[in-house]
Amino acid sequence: MKSPYFPFFLRDWLCSRRVLSMSGAAVKAYLYLLCESWLQEPRATLPNDRDELASMSRLDRDSFANLSAEIMVHFKMGECEVHKGRLYNELLLEISSKWEKNQRHNNKNAKRTRNKRAVNARLDNENDIGIHGSEGKGMQGKGGRKDSDPEFVRWYSIYPRKQDKAGAEKAWKNVQDKAGTADKIIVSLSWQTKSHGWTKDGGVFVPLPSTYINRRRWEDEKPADVACGGGATPPVAPSPIYHRKYVPPPKPEDDDGKDQKVVWPTVVKQADAAAPRIDAAVQGGGEAGEDL
Numbered sequence: 001m002k003s004p005y006f007p008f009f010l011r012d013w014l015c016s017r018r019v020l021s022m023s024g025a026a027v028k029a030y031l032y033l034l035c036e037s038w039l040q041e042p043r044a045t046l047p048n049d050r051d052e053l054a055s056m057s058r059l060d061r062d063s064f065a066n067l068s069a070e071i072m073v074h075f076k077m078g079e080c081e082v083h084k085g086r087l088y089n090e091l092l093l094e095i096s097s098k099w100e101k102n103q104r105h106n107n108k109n110a111k112r113t114r115n116k117r118a119v120n121a122r123l124d125n126e127n128d129i130g131i132h133g134s135e136g137k138g139m140q141g142k143g144g145r146k147d148s149d150p151e152f153v154r155w156y157s158i159y160p161r162k163q164d165k166a167g168a169e170k171a172w173k174n175v176q177d178k179a180g181t182a183d184k185i186i187v188s189l190s191w192q193t194k195s196h197g198w199t200k201d202g203g204v205f206v207p208l209p210s211t212y213i214n215r216r217r218w219e220d221e222k223p224a225d226v227a228c229g230g231g232a233t234p235p236v237a238p239s240p241i242y243h244r245k246y247v248p249p250p251k252p253e254d255d256d257g258k259d260q261k262v263v264w265p266t267v268v269k270q271a272d273a274a275a276p277r278i279d280a281a282v283q284g285g286g287e288a289g290e291d292l
Contacts, residue, residue, distance in 0.1 A: 003103075004040050006095055018074065024072040029057035033071065034092060044079065044096040045086040151182040158186065159209050160193055167210035175213065189220040195223060 002096075013019060019027060036056040037046045048076065054064035057071070064071075075087040148156075152172045156165070175181050192198055198206050207217060 003099055006092065006099075017037045023067070023068045024062070025059075026067045029059055029064070029067060030071050030074060032057045033075075034089060037087075037089060037092060038096070042086070043087045043100075044093040045083050046075065048077070048085060048087055076222060092198075128224060149178060151178040155182045155185040156209060157187070159212070160189075160203060161206045161208060164208045167208070171210045171213040177285050180187055181218070185212075188220065191222055192217075192220070204291070 019030075022030065033046060033053065033056055037044050040046060046056070050064070050068075051061065053068075054061050057064060059067070072087075075089055078084050078086045078088050148169060149172065152169060156168065172178070207215075212218070
């Protein structure tokens, strides 16, 4: 692929004695020829033809003939097999060679990266469907990649959240007693998957398998709501403010020790009064409807 641009070193251009000694028309024609040579095949070369050079430099034949002494001093005749019979600018040809070398190197690295990704994708697919590589020493599959530990596969297959498998395998490597730990995890998962914390909101609070291993969540104590049966949420005790038992106030007594009949105050709405009146008639004292 051809690069649509080439580096232009401004300081070298502005400080070049050759460029400073050229006329404005010659500098303009020289820039046109540099740009045209970059798009030629082979790159950074020009045809050795006066008429074509005049056309590329945007000059007529006579003007180009008058300025050719100033312009063509920047170009040389090619002698190698590739550039034989063509004109080239030495600096631009060097830039083109470096760019082509870098392009080949980048293409080679890109191809290697694509092949590596394809192999890793195939191995991941084989591990997910349970097809392992060659059996034998070290349980090593194709491409030098080790298969998952069988104890890890045993408990991970029943874990409800299938995310961050690589992180879980990395955390699993730090576990000492893998067989015993796998048994404990399977026992703990039997009640953890039914607990309220793991089942509410569609299981969004289920920890990642890597977090489960790093924090040793299989050692959590079994909550009471699971111990009572199922994953149902335990009943919440009703608030006492809504279930308070009514206790009547003590009855007043007269001097003789006899109970008095009490009429409890009631609010009486008056149509023509701003404030309510209270009826507090008590047997043996005051009139009913008296203003307080």
